[in-house]
Amino acid sequence: MAPILEVRNLTKKFGKGKETVTAVDSVSFAIEPGETVCLVGESGCGKSTTGRMVAGLLEPTSGEVLFEGKNIKELDSTGFRRYRQSVQIIHQDPYASLNPTQTVRQILTAPLLRHNKVKNRADAEARALELLEVVDLTPARDMIDKYPHQLSGGQRQRVAVARALTVEPKFIVADEAVSMVDVSIRVSILTMLSRLKEQFHVTFLFITHDLALAKYFAWEGRITVMYLGRIVEDGPTQRLITDPRHPYTQALLSAVPEADPELAHRKRQIELREAEIPSLLNLPPGCTFHPRCPYFVPGQCDRQVPALEPLDVGGRVACPVRKHEHVPLLV
């Protein structure tokens, strides 16, 4: 199948002169229609920057974004508008993205009318009520007159999702969409998002720093791991979490706290050579993980940037030294 979205050598630099940082460095991946891909990695590794370039909110310094096979830079204005509608982004903090002076009705009917998705106000209202049902904000009739501050964090996030759905997107970038929501209701939002995959054939790029959430949401999909602006490993979720090959992926998976005392005590402990993460302003040469990596090979890892190469077990990894080594995470 042809990918719905593809990025090639996507790069984003911020700042000028000595202060330039490369927040995203030559990132390439393709996502098939209906697939769920999770982008994971620690704070500052470039996840949101990648997501914003995918959604057309930020212009890449170099590299391409292709949507439905077309380079978005080559689209005419109608084409570009259509692409911007087809790719919606949902942010971590719905409070910041919802206008506090508007009711849910206004928040939902305005885009429906503006983009001619409905004929008139009455249809817009009916569609808004339908969308509230879709995101499980029921009874919809009670919800539609509320202001954002009258809703809980989880409910606001549902409104943000409903608003994204007004323009009938094919692709949703969910950037830490449930990170601020209490654990007890997180799952119901994830379940609702998963339903959109089937109901509306929406393809997801799910951005999170939480590996447990990534595993759950993309169990049948893929995980892509970023470190300091580069992809270090990707692959089918079930392979990646049971048989990670990149030393950084292994370090992350072994470090992540587990909500299970037995697992917590049976995790392999991986000692990094250096605890602190380097600054983007002063990146190490070669593999940027080499100053911390327990498998560092002097003369090789600190000279050459490892290419992201296909793995026999599925996916890609950027570590020639360890790509064939299986390391059990539980001991």
Added chain:
Amino acid sequence: MTKGKLDWQMDEQQNGKAPLSLQNVHVSYATRRGKVQAVRNVTLDLHAGESLALIGESGSGKTTLGLAIVRLLPETAQIEPGAIFYRRNGREVDLLKLDRNEMREFRWRDCAMVFQAALNAFNPVLKIWAQAWDTAKAHGWHDKEAVRRRLVELLEFVQLDPKRVIDAYPHELSGGMRQRVLLALSLLLNPQVLILDEPTTALDIITQRTIIKLLRKLKEDQGFTMIFISHDLAIAAELADRVATMYAGRIVELGASEDIFYRPRHPYTLGLIRAVPTVTGGFEQLFSIPGSPPDLIDLPTGCKFHPRCTFATDRCKVEEPELEEVGPGHTAACWHWQKVEEELRRNPLHRGVLSVLEAVSFNEEAVS
């Protein structure tokens, strides 16, 4: 570094009493809307050398309970009724009866609370050394050289380079470094009990692991008695010997970590566990807890969880259950805890070794 473990354990062996006992503790906040009942009827013994985790949703009263023990609650808060007995070297005091000065002594020498490593846990204009020196002086320790030696020793213990950190301002340090500095400072006066509020929240995964390792070292090598407060169940699973689940200000379940995670008996604890995935375990279907936490000013009647509980009956709407024994060293406050047990027999949790085996068998299939 300390000799804490010994005096404590001897103490508890000699008089058979826990070093810290909370009895029927209530905390409320006065607000314009009314009285917020943040903590209700908490009775709890903290044993020497053990680590206890307080878990529960946002607003369940975890931080309030921690603040009550070190008496750092705001003026609008009232601790009544209740008693908090603290026992050391054969003496017993009710912390709630100590005056301001006595309490200040207690706070650093006997029990220290470590707040989330936000910048505001520090004085922003003081270098790390100055913060330590101020604390030491306030407790009558005026030997500058000795304080410095102690600080260096503690910074090394938390795996920081003292040379780099001691003359730094808090804002010059990363979140993970600040959290470790706070931990070091809290140990300055050799306390016996540590209360840690969200010790790893908002830190990156690898930094979280560094902190967890340090805390394990404090517990295992130094025998510290610790209370962890976290909304993150994983922190409890990683660090706690015993876990207390709080809901609407009360402890609704208390037991050994394994009991809470593998054999929960309170529907709320079960709900929490079914809402969080593991990473390296197998796949498990998750469920949310319906509804949202109650208004603490206008609490529901009966069991405070009943509006959200799938096991609730009419009795739950009128009568509030007390903690009762559901297994050895395991208590739960639910009229229908046997039904939770039955539910788990029908739909077991895929946790522990079982889920590990599932993950491994997948792996072998993938390789072959």
